[in-house]
Amino acid sequence: MTGYTIAVVGATGAVGTKMIQMLEQATFPIKSVKLLASKRSAGKKILFKGKEAEIQETTAESFENVDIALFSAGGSISKQFAPEAVKRGAVVIDNTSAYRMDSEVPLVVPEVNEEAVRSHKGIIANPNCSTIQMMVALEPIRKQYGLDRIIVSTYQAVSGAGISAVKEMKEQAQKMLNEEPYEATILPSGGDKKHFPIAFNALPQIDLFTEDGYTFEELKMINETKKIMSDDKIKVSATCVRIPVVSGHSESVYIEVKEDGASVSAIQDILRNAPGVVLQDDPSNQIYPTALSAAGKKETFVGRIRKDRDEDKGFHMWIVSDNLLKGAAWNSVQIAESLHKLGLIKVSN
Numbered sequence: 001m002t003g004y005t006i007a008v009v010g011a012t013g014a015v016g017t018k019m020i021q022m023l024e025q026a027t028f029p030i031k032s033v034k035l036l037a038s039k040r041s042a043g044k045k046i047l048f049k050g051k052e053a054e055i056q057e058t059t060a061e062s063f064e065n066v067d068i069a070l071f072s073a074g075g076s077i078s079k080q081f082a083p084e085a086v087k088r089g090a091v092v093i094d095n096t097s098a099y100r101m102d103s104e105v106p107l108v109v110p111e112v113n114e115e116a117v118r119s120h121k122g123i124i125a126n127p128n129c130s131t132i133q134m135m136v137a138l139e140p141i142r143k144q145y146g147l148d149r150i151i152v153s154t155y156q157a158v159s160g161a162g163i164s165a166v167k168e169m170k171e172q173a174q175k176m177l178n179e180e181p182y183e184a185t186i187l188p189s190g191g192d193k194k195h196f197p198i199a200f201n202a203l204p205q206i207d208l209f210t211e212d213g214y215t216f217e218e219l220k221m222i223n224e225t226k227k228i229m230s231d232d233k234i235k236v237s238a239t240c241v242r243i244p245v246v247s248g249h250s251e252s253v254y255i256e257v258k259e260d261g262a263s264v265s266a267i268q269d270i271l272r273n274a275p276g277v278v279l280q281d282d283p284s285n286q287i288y289p290t291a292l293s294a295a296g297k298k299e300t301f302v303g304r305i306r307k308d309r310d311e312d313k314g315f316h317m318w319i320v321s322d323n324l325l326k327g328a329a330w331n332s333v334q335i336a337e338s339l340h341k342l343g344l345i346k347v348s349n
Contacts, residue, residue, distance in 0.1 A: 003031035004030055005068075005348065006030055006032070006070065007069040008036065008072075009056055009072065009077065010074070011035035012055060014162055015038075016037070016073070016329075019045070019072060019296060020035070020048055021226040022332075024049055033325070035053050037054070039199055040124065041055050043055065043058055043273055062256070065087040067091070068093065068345065069091070070095070071094045071096060072095035072201055088198065092151075093124050095106045100224060100226075100227075101227065105125050108126070108294075113228055117338050117344060117345065126332050127228060128327075129327025130154050130217070130240065130249055130327070131220065132327050133249060137274075137277060137300055138253070138272060139274075140273075141271075146258030147236070148258050149235055149254075149255065150237070150255055152221065152239070152251050152253045154221075154239070154240045155250040155291075156242050157248050157323050158246060159323060161186065161187060161242070170199075173200065173244070177218040200244060202241055203241065203242040203243075204240075206241070206242055207240075212254045216346065222237065235289060245291045247332045248320060248322055249323040253319055255314070258291060262313065264307055267315060270276070271311075276299045276300055277299065277300050278302070280303045281305050289302065300316070302320075304318035328337070
């Protein structure tokens, strides 16, 4: 049987399990899948295409004869093992922040900058989940009218913080409803001093704060947008908020275009035909995207498109996507499909 040998690092995590599901739907030929995780997960079994596959402990030798390695086990694991995988001939697609802003590493959203994969030197970075869906929606508009400014406020699902955070949210909600004492040990950031409940709450902090008052999550959106769009002059500002939703990030996005001629109907037409975008924009019939309706789907959904009342070139929109799929696992598998489609990877012996 010919095809690629794929390794999934972090196979038992929230994103890793979705990567395995997305690989089952991949269009490129797969000969075998190697599921890798920590030592404590070794020996567990996961189904892939109806057959049991055993989890193995991640070691440098795990990447022998691997063609493509999908990483989603945390930045420190990527830093430790991605170079080992490349050394053994694998192309790494990394879903952590470890390499995103490395000038030697392409940062890729296939609908936006697929050709960037050609410049890889062994590692390709998957952008932040919130950045990905915004890029899918905005790039077609930028191509037509240019973009001068982006202001985004996110409403991010708890699954972006991992399986344990989702579990804690559900426990908090049940205890609050029962008027019982509850704990908060994970959010807004596991590495910060204080933790707050997410159930029935909204937390204006994702990741740690930097000296200028922005969080690292917000800086990711700002810096990654500039890199993906190859435009250091575009003005980008972000406020990232965690809300009590399991899956599906939502974003309120304000843009200012450069060129004349943009209108709501013109932008709707552009997005109606844009790759990876589903337009859901009929306010008279209350048609617009929601986190629940986007959960489990690969596309990016856009609605509530309207012109700013004061700024001639300003427009608002609402962008929603499943953060574990298009925001992580599906985008990673799409990058692998791009490598195959462009003939940039060969099957190992």
